[in-house]
Amino acid sequence: MTEQEVLAGRNQAQKLNLAAPEKYWTMPAAMLAKICNGYGPDAWPQPCRDVLTWIYRDMPVSSQIHDVRYDYSDGSADGRQAADAEMLENMIKEVKNAYPLWKVWRIGRRLADLGKAEAAYLMLRTYGSSAWMAAYQKRKTDK
DSSP states (O other): OOHHHHHHHHHHHHHHTOOOOHHHHHSOHHHHHHHOOOSSOTTSOHHHHHHHHHHTTTOHHHHHHHHHHHHTOOSOHHHHHHHHHHHHHHHHHHHHHHSOTTOGGGHHHHHHHHHHHHHHHHHHHHHOHHHHHHHHHHHHHHO
16 A cells, blocks of 8 residues: 555545544554555455455545554454444445435445445454454564
8 A cells, every 4th residue: 555545545534534543643654554455364465455455445444444453453352343343334434425325326336335344344253353363462572
């Protein structure tokens, strides 16, 4: 991710009133760009993450914020639950912004993207624990 994409994401997050940790707003864009990798875990090959990021292209800022949450994992189950729930709420806001109800001709796309947001949340809840704990362990050893 580029610094320009990060800055554009921050602007969009502010415009949509997305929830985000203080670090998302205050850390230098260059540092944030190193953390944010789009959708999918770091362990996946870049082409796989690129495809998943394209699938979730209407919700780009949610993944940035979630990447920061996971990068600064506190290792707790409650912290992970809150991070994942925040991502779902942010994704819903991004979809509703991209496809407002008055654009009735886009209702199918809105419903499909809301379904994708739910699917992402379920995948995080099912498979995200190892990434959450790996980030926590990395931060502990980096200290």
